Amino acid sequence: MCQFAGCSRFLWNKALALQKERLEDKQSCLSYNKLANMLPAWKKEYPFLAEAPSQTLQQTLKALDRAIKEAFDKTNPKKFPVFKKKYKSKDSFKYPQGFEISNSRVFLPKIGWVGFRRSQYIKGKPKNITVSREIDHWYISIQTEQRVSEAVHPSKKATGIDLGINKMVALSDGTYILPINAYMQEQHKLAKLQRRLAKKIKFSSNWYKLVKKVQRLHWHIANMRADYLHKASCALSKNHAIVCMENLQVKNMSKSAKGTVEQPGRNVRAKSGLNQAIVDQGWGELTRQLSYKQYWRGGTLVLVPPQFTSQKCSACGYVHADNRPSQAVFHCQACGHTENADNNAAKNILGEGLSLLACPEKGAALIGHREPVQSDRSLKQEIRSRLVA
Numbered sequence: 001m002c003q004f005a006g007c008s009r010f011l012w013n014k015a016l017a018l019q020k021e022r023l024e025d026k027q028s029c030l031s032y033n034k035l036a037n038m039l040p041a042w043k044k045e046y047p048f049l050a051e052a053p054s055q056t057l058q059q060t061l062k063a064l065d066r067a068i069k070e071a072f073d074k075t076n077p078k079k080f081p082v083f084k085k086k087y088k089s090k091d092s093f094k095y096p097q098g099f100e101i102s103n104s105r106v107f108l109p110k111i112g113w114v115g116f117r118r119s120q121y122i123k124g125k126p127k128n129i130t131v132s133r134e135i136d137h138w139y140i141s142i143q144t145e146q147r148v149s150e151a152v153h154p155s156k157k158a159t160g161i162d163l164g165i166n167k168m169v170a171l172s173d174g175t176y177i178l179p180i181n182a183y184m185q186e187q188h189k190l191a192k193l194q195r196r197l198a199k200k201i202k203f204s205s206n207w208y209k210l211v212k213k214v215q216r217l218h219w220h221i222a223n224m225r226a227d228y229l230h231k232a233s234c235a236l237s238k239n240h241a242i243v244c245m246e247n248l249q250v251k252n253m254s255k256s257a258k259g260t261v262e263q264p265g266r267n268v269r270a271k272s273g274l275n276q277a278i279v280d281q282g283w284g285e286l287t288r289q290l291s292y293k294q295y296w297r298g299g300t301l302v303l304v305p306p307q308f309t310s311q312k313c314s315a316c317g318y319v320h321a322d323n324r325p326s327q328a329v330f331h332c333q334a335c336g337h338t339e340n341a342d343n344n345a346a347k348n349i350l351g352e353g354l355s356l357l358a359c360p361e362k363g364a365a366l367i368g369h370r371e372p373v374q375s376d377r378s379l380k381q382e383i384r385s386r387l388v389a
């Protein structure tokens with residue numbers, strides 16, 4: 001598995017280098033088919049590549065092709081793909097076919113039968129399998145597809161949510177979910193390890209040991225964050241058929257604080273703290289989880305434009321900057337309504353979301369909102385389990 005994952009990583013880097021060279025020469029990127037046609041020559045040049053299953057190598061090239069296309073997608077550009085480092089990247093390879101799944105074992109081409117701890121029943125048709133390594137453990141992710149009947153959301157409630165730093169999620173009913181800030185909790189430990197790592201001789205055996213430790217801590221932080229976010233999004237989605245939230249461009253907000261056009265380099269320290277908190281709390285990930293969980297349950301996520309939601313009075317609608325005497329308190333200058341500022345904003349978001357739902361031509365981004373005629377739909381799911389020797 002190490003070897004196959006290494007081949008995938010090597011091929012990714014090789015093909016990415018080629019694409020980057022072409023871009024620098026002002027040429028267009030090679031298509032997937034052209035890259036795949038180069039595989040036989042590369043296998044001759046690097047004989048170890050021939051030992052990996054051809055399908056997994058093709059899948060690597062497909063993944064790179066998709067990543068580059070997504071980076072050039074004008075409506076929602078993603079980060080340009082980067083080279084994979086041996087000791088930093090997650091190692092993985094993917095089988096599009098040729099695998100078999102039994103109760104507790106899985107057959108992987110060119111590897112054989114491997115046992116796994118099944119994390120849940122596998123419903124639907126398995127479409128592909130990804131084998132990946134996290135620190136010392138290997139996992140399989142089985143992607144399945146199944147036809148399901150139209151889901152009817154169990155709840156009739158709607159809520160607006162306001163994302164914040166002190167309260168991760170403030171709901172329009174006055175409740176809130178506090179953040180976990182996994183990275184901040186562990187950052188001193190991490191800094192200490194990294195200082196020790198800097199003193200070691202690179203690629204020495206003690207260096208490797210420390211690299212492992214750093215990786216394990218990062219893994220732990222990521223797991224804490226993911227677990228917490230899943231619990232939060234699950235509770236929100238279970239209890240509300242309609243969730244309204246601001247359409248925040250988290251990617252722009254968490255960009256470097258040093259140079260934005262509007263405010264070049266002001267409050268750099270405060271802002272980089274804010275950015276870190278946004279990244280740490282995983283606002284983007286929370287939005288992603290809410291959108292697919294609402295889709296599963298037959299609910300709706302409404303993304304509303306983030307304008308004046310914090311300055312508007314949720315009781316009378318008066319908008320003024322003076323309505324916010326402090327970060328935490330909202331006090332309306334017109335009607336005297338006083339409330340926690342985050343919950344006031346959440347109420348505005350709910351109001352805005354519901355009005356957008358009533359007339360979608362106003363341009364709300366609705367996620368999970370489907371045509372009512374659709375009687376069944378396909379549901380894609382990824383089931384992840386740990387492999388055992």
Ligand SMILES: [Zn+2]
Nearest residue numbers: 313316332335
């Ligand atoms: Zn008011």
